[in-house]
Amino acid sequence: MNPQRSLLVFPIDLPQSQAFVRTARQLGFRVVAASSEPLDPAQFPDCATAYLPYVTDAAFDVALADLLARQRIDAVFASHPAIWWHLRALAERGDFPHAFRLCNESPYEMDWQPYGEAYRWAEACHAAEPLAPGEAAPALPVSNYAGLYRSYNLIPGQSDNTKLLALAQIARQLARGDVVEIGALYGKSAFALAWLARFHRVGSVLCVDPWEIASIRNQGESARLINRAVGNRDWQQAFLGFCASLAGFDNVNYLRAPSDHAVGLYREAAAAGGVSSKEFGRTTVDGRIALLHIDGNHRYEAVKRDLETWLPLVGEGGWVLLDDYVWAFGDGPRRAGDELLASRAVSAAFVAADTLFVRLEET
Ligand SMILES: C[S@@+](CC[C@H](N)C(=O)[O-])C[C@H]1O[C@@H](n2cnc3c(N)ncnc32)[C@H](O)[C@@H]1O
Numbered sequence: 001m002n003p004q005r006s007l008l009v010f011p012i013d014l015p016q017s018q019a020f021v022r023t024a025r026q027l028g029f030r031v032v033a034a035s036s037e038p039l040d041p042a043q044f045p046d047c048a049t050a051y052l053p054y055v056t057d058a059a060f061d062v063a064l065a066d067l068l069a070r071q072r073i074d075a076v077f078a079s080h081p082a083i084w085w086h087l088r089a090l091a092e093r094g095d096f097p098h099a100f101r102l103c104n105e106s107p108y109e110m111d112w113q114p115y116g117e118a119y120r121w122a123e124a125c126h127a128a129e130p131l132a133p134g135e136a137a138p139a140l141p142v143s144n145y146a147g148l149y150r151s152y153n154l155i156p157g158q159s160d161n162t163k164l165l166a167l168a169q170i171a172r173q174l175a176r177g178d179v180v181e182i183g184a185l186y187g188k189s190a191f192a193l194a195w196l197a198r199f200h201r202v203g204s205v206l207c208v209d210p211w212e213i214a215s216i217r218n219q220g221e222s223a224r225l226i227n228r229a230v231g232n233r234d235w236q237q238a239f240l241g242f243c244a245s246l247a248g249f250d251n252v253n254y255l256r257a258p259s260d261h262a263v264g265l266y267r268e269a270a271a272a273g274g275v276s277s278k279e280f281g282r283t284t285v286d287g288r289i290a291l292l293h294i295d296g297n298h299r300y301e302a303v304k305r306d307l308e309t310w311l312p313l314v315g316e317g318g319w320v321l322l323d324d325y326v327w328a329f330g331d332g333p334r335r336a337g338d339e340l341l342a343s344r345a346v347s348a349a350f351v352a353a354d355t356l357f358v359r360l361e362e363t
Contacts, residue, residue, distance in 0.1 A: 157188025177290030
């Protein structure tokens with residue numbers, strides 16, 4: 001049997017170190033968490049803890065070599081730049097008493113990595129052509145799209161970056177009106193919609209979701225693996241996550257109800273001119289939907305019902321998006337989407353990622 005490998009994480013006090021420890025422990029490594037500050041071992045129940053002098057202390061190198069040898073450590077994670085560069089010099093020194101390697105790239109590269117990825121996506125987004133015929137607002141600055149990508153990818157959810165690209169393109173062609181999302185979960189796609197609606201001055205974003213198990217536990221026989229998984233989610237956590245994901249937007253609110261009930265609440269809110277919640281305050285409601293994103297229960301009867309109840313509220317030239325039109329767990333969105341395409345005149349229809357994007361024709 002392989003002996004358990006040991007890693008040193010120093011200094012443990014930085015957030016990147018603690019994220020690394022979680023992954024290392026999940027992979028079965030033994031972790032020694034070290035700091036030059038007093039440590040409370042109770043805060044690191046899964047690790048051994050150790051003290052090292054400050055890296056500027058003349059005793060540091062000897063203390064490090066001693067710790068590595070005593071604890072049989074051959075790899076070190078260091079997310080503090082000054083410490084990382086010092087450790088790299090030691091690791092490359094032929095006469096350091098205990099050989100070790102650094103297991104992370106330079107902290108400056110770690111800092112830039114997610115931004116580099118965001119900027120590569122943002123360049124492509126900025127250069128992309130509009131997806132439907134007709135006029136389009138100019139693309140936003142590349143740095144704005146990079147910010148959108150960074151924040152969107154911090155939110156749990158399965159909405160991917162291809163879908164984000166398509167959302168960013170159609171946002172340039174949206175008429176004024178409300179953006180309604182059925183099925184928000186932690187608010188990943190809602191975040192993208194709110195961000196784009198704000199930059200392109202589209203209007204308010206209303207998220208419809210009951211955040212409770214009853215509405216989602218049956219998505220059809222072929223979705224039985226999903227039906228089983230969703231029973232294990234804490235739905236109140238998802239709601240709290242949604243509120244945190246969308247905090248800071250003044251154009252967002254929610255209707256916490258299943259979509260067939262929420263449609264009445266939406267009509268009432270439109271008649272009253274707005275809707276209020278404790279978390280988001282008051283948000284204006286236009287009553288005419290510029291974009292409807294259907295991503296709730298994916299059973300055929302549920303998607304069909306979402307279309308029947310909400311489609312009459314979508315304005316001319318408005319967009320209807322059916323998530324999971326391409327879906328490994330059932331054909332509800334595909335059947336309902338194909339029926340929509342067969343029954344309505346549309347000026348654009350395409351699939352991006354797994355989502356069907358449809359623009360209704362203006363008469
Ligand atoms: C696939 S998740 C949505 C993912 C989300 N759009 C994202 O970007 O991460 C489906 C969501 O639909 C919600 N839902 C299920 N049935 C619903 C219904 N009848 N009306 C509104 N929302 C519903 C669930 O509570 C769940 O949060």
